[in-house]
Amino acid sequence: MTTDSPDSTSAHTGAPLSGRSVIVTRTLAQAHTLAEPLASLGAEVLAFPVLETVDPEDWGALDSAIANLASYDWVVLTSTNGVERFLRRFRAVGGSSDAIVGAKFAAVGSATAAKLARHGLPPALVPTDFRAEGLVEAFRDMGAGPGWRVLIPRAEDAREVLPEELRAMGCAVDVVCVYRTQLAEADPAIIERLRVGSVDIVTFTSGAIARGFVSAIEASGLDAEQVMGQLAVASIGPVTSDAIRELGFAVDVEATESTMGSLVDAVAERFSAGN
Numbered sequence: 300m301t302t303d304s305p306d307s308t309s310a311h312t313g314a315p316l317s318g319r320s321v322i323v324t325r326t327l328a329q330a331h332t333l334a335e336p337l338a339s340l341g342a343e344v345l346a347f348p349v350l351e352t353v354d355p356e357d358w359g360a361l362d363s364a365i366a367n368l369a370s371y372d373w374v375v376l377t378s379t380n381g382v383e384r385f386l387r388r389f390r391a392v393g394g395s396s397d398a399i400v401g402a403k404f405a406a407v408g409s410a411t412a413a414k415l416a417r418h419g420l421p422p423a424l425v426p427t428d429f430r431a432e433g434l435v436e437a438f439r440d441m442g443a444g445p446g447w448r449v450l451i452p453r454a455e456d457a458r459e460v461l462p463e464e465l466r467a468m469g470c471a472v473d474v475v476c477v478y479r480t481q482l483a484e485a486d487p488a489i490i491e492r493l494r495v496g497s498v499d500i501v502t503f504t505s506g507a508i509a510r511g512f513v514s515a516i517e518a519s520g521l522d523a524e525q526v527m528g529q530l531a532v533a534s535i536g537p538v539t540s541d542a543i544r545e546l547g548f549a550v551d552v553e554a555t556e557s558t559m560g561s562l563v564d565a566v567a568e569r570f571s572a573g574n
Contacts (some may be wrong), residue, residue: 313343315571322347322489322501322530324508327381332410336545336563343438345498352380355455355476358388362394363387364450364475368398371450371473373424377407377457382414384477385452386389396524400432402425407434409558429557430538431461438465445469455479456507482511482518496529500570502562504535513546531570535562 318352320343323334334344357359365431368374376382389399398430399420406412406422408429414462415422424441426433443449447470451462455476492498495514503509513523527548534540536557552569 313351315567317341319343319499319570320345320492320497321566322498324349324502324512326350326352326380326483331418332559333504333562336560337566340563342500345489345492347486347512349481349485349508349515350480352384352478352480354480357476361385361388361452361475361477363391364452364473364502365392365394368394368402368450371448372403373405373438373447374402375405375407375449375451375461376411376415376422377453377461378453378509379410379414381453381476381477382411382418386418398428402507405434405437407431409536414546422522430536431464432457434461435464438470439468443468444468447471449473450475452477454507458506470539480507480511482515485519490516490521493526493530494521498530500531500533500566502535502566503543504559504562505537506539506545509534509539509543509546533562533566535559 316337319341321328321337322345323330323337324335324347326348330346330348334346338344364371376385402420403424404415404420404422405424406415407426409425412422412425424434424437426437428436443465449465449470449472451472451474453474453476455478462474465472487497500511503512513527516526517523524547531551532543532548533552534543534550536555537553540553543550552565554565
């Protein structure tokens, strides 16, 4: 699937990314927030979601947390997927409207904060550093410690920095799974583009997605080192960049702020036509 055909891309001749092909690896539901700005700058955007979200194997821990939502001092959301999945389950099990309205939400980044606000639940805390580390420091500055109860609804396989640091401060932390990720079916047309080396840039917005991309191309019979060696790699931020390097690959450009807009700007600046 592409958001731009070669014919439509030609209309952008002279735009910053004219003539560049960019793979967007986010899920289909989320890809537009990155794909559309890149396409508007003249790029041929190739939507290649490597992961898909699925329900937890067991709803028990989440349902119990929802039933006792009023007992938590903070509810921390770390992704837009987490917001959607948590609220969907909250509604499905008939969670208390008084408890959800009275809850204090914290969001790791601006996109997660905006998603909460669109549901009428503006977060009381958003760190200036859009990472788990930034939220840890914000809580530390607020005096987090014994007596604090924190709920973290998140993906099954996520970084442990936030719960571990909060527990080290003395907080009682419940981590509950609201969704899992699994490899999505690879688009044969884009696999072929990768095989013949006719893609310029790949974008990654999380370490899990980077790992999923490598797994997807290897599962398709391609050599990951060869494919990654012919692509320019663009990362949304330092956490994702570290994960890419742990896989053994270089990062060519990193967003200055961990947002989609900053990633688009970084790609445009680094890879604009003529550079």
